[in-house]
Amino acid sequence: MSIDKPAISNVTPSGLLADALQYTIDAGQRSILFLDVMRRRGAQYREHLAETVPHVLDYGVELIVDGRNLERPVNYGLVRVTPPSGIEIDLKRRPFVVVDPRAGHGPGIGGFKADSEIGVAMKAGHPCYFVGFMPEPMPGQTIEDIARAEAVFLERVIALHPEADGRPCVIGNCQAGWAIMILASLRPELFGPIIVAGAPLSYWAGVRGQNPMRYSGGLLGGSWLAALTSDLGGGKFDGAWLVQNFENMNPANTLWTKQYNVFSKVDTEAERYLEFERWWGGHVNLNAEEIQFIVDELFIGNKLATGRIKTSDGAVVDLRKIRSPIVVFCSKGDNITPPQQALGWILDLYEDVDEIRAYGQTIVYTVHETVGHLGIFVSGGVARKEHAEFSSNIDLIDVLPPGLYEATFEEKAADTANPDLASGRWIMRCEKRSLDDIRAMGVNNLEDERRFATAARVSEINLSAYRKLVQPWVKAMVTPQMAEWMRQMHPLRVQYEVLGGQNPVSKAIEGTADKIRENRKPTAVGNPFLAFQETISKNIVTALDRWRDAQEALSETMFLSVYGSPALQAALGIDPNADPSPKPEMSRDHRKLLDARIAELKSRIASGGLRECVIRGLLYVGSSRGMVDERSLEALRRARADDSGARLTLAEFKSMVREQFFMLLLEPEASLAAIPKMLPRNADARRAGLAVIRDVLSASAAISGETARRLSQIVALFGVPEKDEPHPQAKAS
Incomplete structure (x- = not known):
């Protein structure tokens, strides 16, 4: 692969030598300062884990309900967010409840900074509550237990606001999105408008050639690997593996860009980087029962969107039972929850908009053009625009007639009519849409649906075989000490620990970095060697992106070929003429x-x-x-x-x-x-x-x-x- 070198003109040998010397000094200083940022990251990681309830909320909180004290204890809790100085809360406005995702990281991302989901809701005058969790699950805790606990939390919020003008607006980020949708289908009376941000609800959905994460379950042979990982963890699934999956999806960012961005801008970028890493490195655990439910019922089974999940008392989780307006916020730039996975459940459940209306449902969606998965609920720009508009106009969404709408946003201009009737910089509209608008984003054909159904059947067989033939031996072999050692030796944890201790190397880096800050000599902006550095970086990113694209293309080809085999489908009882996930009929x-x-x-x-x-x-x-x-x-x-x-x-x-x-x-x-x-x-x-x-x-x-x-x-x-x-x-x- 060739490297495009920057043009260097009108440079004398002596001038070039001076530029080289200047760049060499700067690069050496930046290298030490970068290592010091890594040292600070490791120390921050240890301090964060030492906290009783580690989180990254930027607000004061007051504990309302501790889930560990419930009849079926869970490691979740409900806290009331204390508004910062200058923010007036109207107790007659409906409260907002933000539920954070438990996808390997610790809690707090919904209130990570002032421009956040919590921040914009409080600016709009709403009381705010937050549902977070502790690093370790309670013994025997299940997904159903968590749902029942969250129902208790909402009951308490409702009781605390008897004069509110509506039921709580509940925001579920990422994995918390499907969790609150499950609860809302079982206890619809507890909910006001529901906002699901970057939440995967229809796991099979997608477009060929894009976002191949949906193939991973089939390529790994199903959920047996999740069971093995939990058994090696002594009955707990290490959330670091989920974070590792996210990082594997973008090797250029994981292996190069994230670190290079700090190295190249070490004088200005360190604090922002450390702030994010405090959350990114706060890994949490799940019980084996929890991760198995998530993988079997949702990731591979795709049972949520088709109404095939049942609770322990026989209740069917049917998203059509939700009576509150549902706001789905997704992005084309999200490679973890692309729009098809965020919205495909609508096509899985309904024939047309009339059927949506027949269930009295109001569904509003908005699709961002570029923001990535985390940006949906982390980006300050998104919070100031989309989330601020949702918060300010939650009553508009609540009174919309049943149907399907797309929320669009138009920036105010000099010729905007009646600008005083809209708060903020943007004007929100809810425009009528049909199911064809969802289909236009891309859908599976029946052949692809049968492939995913085949993968789900293979997963069931492999899991059954693992449980009968291998699991007893693994459980007998793994001790609590061995499980803890394996958690500590996870590559993601090791990278934080390597420079985090009070060892001679870390102390030497800290002392040298302090001296460098006193004599910092950054390179001039026009230095050609700095431009050459940028060119090298861009070529590294390009190479890693190409490698990722090749891997993804190979993964898709393998999945389509293996699970598209008529012989395999016939052996597993997949009907070649039937829809493997038919729409549930109206009862x-x-x-x-x-x-x-x-x-x-x-x-x-x-x-x-x-x-x-x-x-x-x-x-x-x-x-x-x-x-x-x-x-x-x-x-x-x-x-x-x-x-x-x-x-x-x-x-x-x-x-x-x-x-x-x-x-x-x-x-x-x-x-x-x-x-x-x-x-x-x-x-x-x-x-x-x-x-x-x-x-x-x-x-x-x-x-x-x-x-x-x-x-x-x-x-x-x-x-x-x-x-x-x-x-x-x-x-x-």
């Missing part, structure tokens, strides 16, 4: 409830008064735009605030919106025809209702085209000409 009970609800709504089409008419009119006219803008909700909120009548709670308002939406969906002509009979006789009240409709519609865009035509229909149904002067506010809240 008889739900069908009966749905039919009864439809009949009830149809019978009440002509019931109600001005409020119902205003909401019905808004929904009818606004639906022509195919989107809902946060400015429209703010205009409606202000109308509600000025209403002199009995105010509806947010839950009551949400219920009214849904009822009017379904009435229009079921019987559009009858719903419109009933408006004149429902309206009060008072002409001023009717005009005020029309004023609210017009104000809300014009808050986000000019009223024109189909929107103007529909508004004319509503004006005619209200039966009064609108006046030019301002009108009293309607009691439409």
Whole structure:
């Protein structure tokens, strides 16, 4: 591979020699300073692990519930986050609960810094709580135990906020995303809006040629390796192996870029690097039962998205039972949870958007173009934009009519209409989408689905064979001392420990680094040797990326070839003509409830008064735009605030919106025809209702085209000409 050398012109031999000497001194100093950063990293690692409950939260906390004291003890806990100085919390606003992922690292990433999920929620005035965990699991702890503990946590949060305007908004990052989705399907009454960020929910989904992590289970022969690793750990699975999997996905960053970035910018980059490494190196353990459930039921079995997981008491985990709005935040730059895995569950469960509505579900998704997996819940830029908008507009999301939407964000400009109706720099819109929009991101064909089903069947066979033939011998051989020694000798731990102790080498590095800082001589920006260093670095990254791409292509080819074998599929009983993961059918009970609800709504089409008419009119006219803008909700909120009548709670308002939406969906002509009979006789009240409709519609865009035509229909149904002067506010809240 050739190296593109930077052009060097107008350089004299003496000048080049001076540049070389300057660069040599600088590079030598940076090398010692880099080693000192590694020394500090090791010392920080030891200090972090010595803490009773190590975390990286940037806020003060107060323990509310200790999961170790529950009937089924778990190593999880609920804490209340103390708002920093200058932040005012409104106790009537719904609380936010951030649940951190237990994917090998310690807790705290959701509140890693001021610009974080917790930070932006508190800036929006919401009380905040955090669900974290300790490094060691409780004996016998299972995933189901954790779910039940988190239900207790949410019950406590609800009890602490009796005047809140809604159930808690729960944020689940990465692995915590599927955990809260499982709980929300079992205990839907505990949840307000749910935000799942970078959470893999449909593990088989993907696109050929991209993100081959989904093939790893099949290439390793299934989950037997997880069982072996847990047995070698004395019944515990070392989370460092999960972190190792993440690092293996980007060898250029793991082996070179992360360290080189510190080396090349050692005067400015050290603190940021150490801050992140404090979390990245805080490895935690899982019980064997926990990791086996995760791998068998989710990673390889893909049972969550298809409703095939059952609890110990026989309850089926069916994501269609979730009654709260679900916000899915994913990114095209995420190679751990690509958009297909974050959104594929929607295609696994529903035939079309009408079926989503039949379950009363509201699903909102947003797809970032570039941010990586960790950036979804770590990046300050993402927190200030997407998470800040979700926090500020959580009520908008909560009152959206059932259906599928994409959240888009537009930066305010000089010509933005009514900018005062939107907080912050961005304007959030929820635009209607269909399942074809999800399919357009890429889906498996039936042949690929059968390949994954074959891999799952092989995993079951290999795990059974391991448990019968090998596991008893491994368990008998491994002692607690041997298991602990193996954990300590994990390569990821060794790299932190090597310079972390008080040994002569570390002390020499520290002393030399202190002297160098006193006489620091950085290279001038235009030094050609510095440019040459950058060129070498870029070529190393290119070489490692090519090696990764070749490995990934080989992995995909092997998986497709091995598990696509008709002979293997036939031997394992995979039907070549059947869908291996068919959509679960609607249950008889739900069908009966749905039919009864439809009949009830149809019978009440002509019931109600001005409020119902205003909401019905808004929904009818606004639906022509195919989107809902946060400015429209703010205009409606202000109308509600000025209403002199009995105010509806947010839950009551949400219920009214849904009822009017379904009435229009079921019987559009009858719903419109009933408006004149429902309206009060008072002409001023009717005009005020029309004023609210017009104000809300014009808050986000000019009223024109189909929107103007529909508004004319509503004006005619209200039966009064609108006046030019301002009108009293309607009691439409």
